[in-house]
Amino acid sequence: MIRLSDYDYKLPKELIAKYPVEPRDACRLMVLDRKNKSIKHRMFRDIIEYTEEEDLLVLNDTKVIPARLIGKKETGAKIEIFLLRPFSDNEWEVLIKNIKRLKAGQKVIIGEGFYAELIEKYDEGKAKVRLYGEDINSLIKKYGHIPLPPYIEREDEEKDKELYQTVFAKKEGAVASPTAGLHFTEELLKKLEEKGVKKAFCTLHVGLGTFRPIQTEDITKHRMHEEFYQIPEETINLIQETKRKGKRVIAVGTTVVRTLETYAKTGKKEGFSNIFIYPPYRFEIVDALVTNFHLPKSTLILLVSAFAGREFILKAYEEAVQKKYRFFSYGDAMLIL
Template sequence: MKLSDYDYELPKHLIAKYPVEPRDSCKLMVLNRKTKTIEHRIFRDLGDYLEEGDLLVLNDTKVIPARLKGKKETGANIEIFLLRPFSENLWEVLIKNIKRLKEGQEVIIAKDFKVKLVEKYKEGKAKVELIGNNIKHLIEKYGHIPLPPYIEREDEEKDKNYYQTVFAKKEGAVASPTAGLHFTEELLKKLEKKGVNKAFCTLHVGLGTFRPIQTEDITKHKMHEEFYQIPDETLKLIEETKQKGKKVVAVGTTVVRTLETYAQTGKKEGFSDIFIYPPYEFKMVDALITNFHLPKSTLILLVSAFANRDFILKAYKIAVEKQYRFFSYGDAMLIL
């Protein structure tokens, strides 16, 4: 299993810096695994490929404004990236220029909001104490939306809406489950009218989702952990859908990883570090909605396991030729 087998050429101008508006007007490339055909549609046409009784499974995680920009008392700039809470006030974080900070030192985010370094971990990670009244409110007020590094621009006020799905509910992600970004309230209502069911699970997307694979031998890559939760109601709906011979459609790779973790472990809640790459037998998912992923990433491996590497790379080549928009704010793919 060589990493270089999952590379492709991508002109930089095809990396989307902003989403299209409305959300469901992005392009949709439809791949059929049985017939090996590729169609070019618009995302709002999704209903043409779903039938009554099919089930959409969506990730209802909500992105927190995880980037905090502050200064030391000396005036030196320090950026703190919230990873996950131990409690309301104690967090695991990633600190740029962590060498500039000593344990016990404070970073000033605002007059009413400080961050104190409690303990340094490895690789720039640390435990910090957030100091202020109503921490949740302070994070909302002063935090910045953590746009992926390849977008190469500062976050703007409208990213607070753009980078969140319309069904986001449970706070905890530091990256968006981007396949879900294409859904509008109108499209969800239209699909509901058609008899397409929906169910939710939660996977708090972590910073590790952007971590590149460093080993040429794929099997040696160590996946990051992410918290997930699947309600009983969702499992019941999946079972009923399967019994009726209808499709379980995962909206995004995070949903695939959540459901396949459950299939392997039988646990409805916990931390998932599942790494899906070819060959892999999917137990829960019949179809997948996803974005276009980075070359040599864990996500392009996952979609290659679902749809065959050669077929995926052929589709990506066509996507480049047809000027599809790539990555988080880009266009979508439906794999049947």
């Protein structure tokens, strides 16, 4: 049995980053070499030194939507609606805090000329709602809040609309940021390009499933929630070309790993992925990984452990704690070679 408790570590709360460092590429970078089990401490902008001409950097171009809608029942009771994914423009799958307070057909007033009506309840606080208003997309942008992860323990601010978005974010649909990509600046991407490093995109709309805690000690019993992904033909061609030349496919983030490995397993360029990667796992496409520091006992720490080995990862995390690295979404980064 693969035990969840084997993927735990102690993290002092003060190391959880509440804000990112600015500029984006000024955060720290821990470089792990899987061959010789070495650990180096650099700055993120030094990542360029670890790339070679004709390497391929694959980035997730999903864009975070302001998914938190804070409204009130007609009685005045506060209700928070968290958008998960659209069924159509005005019908959404959502999570509702205090869902017990709502009955089917009841309205939640979000803003002027903008309200939600509960259609039906599912399990785990999920529901289907219909949104009413002139231009639903514009109203979501006007009244919605950026969905910062709960461990950041602060309300979202105006600047989070930019900070919690990658500089290459393009396709709206994520309810959490693909955070490994947050460290790249336009300037750093340009320098990588000048060095001859190729760049390609895929899309995985990060859902809450990525962050849902594993509830079972036997991790093989955990089931991932589905997330929509899409890989352009151009990206697939670049991956094949990179492999032919014996160069590396460098995934920026666990979402890219899951997208590419889903394609490797299914041959499908588009669909819904629920791939759960944990040790032991044979990676078919990804050769190197840029990632953040992840929560203890999470699906993400299992994925990086599958890539670099559990003991090596836990040793690196222990060192990161000792050296006071900043953890999680707005924290520092790791490059696994």
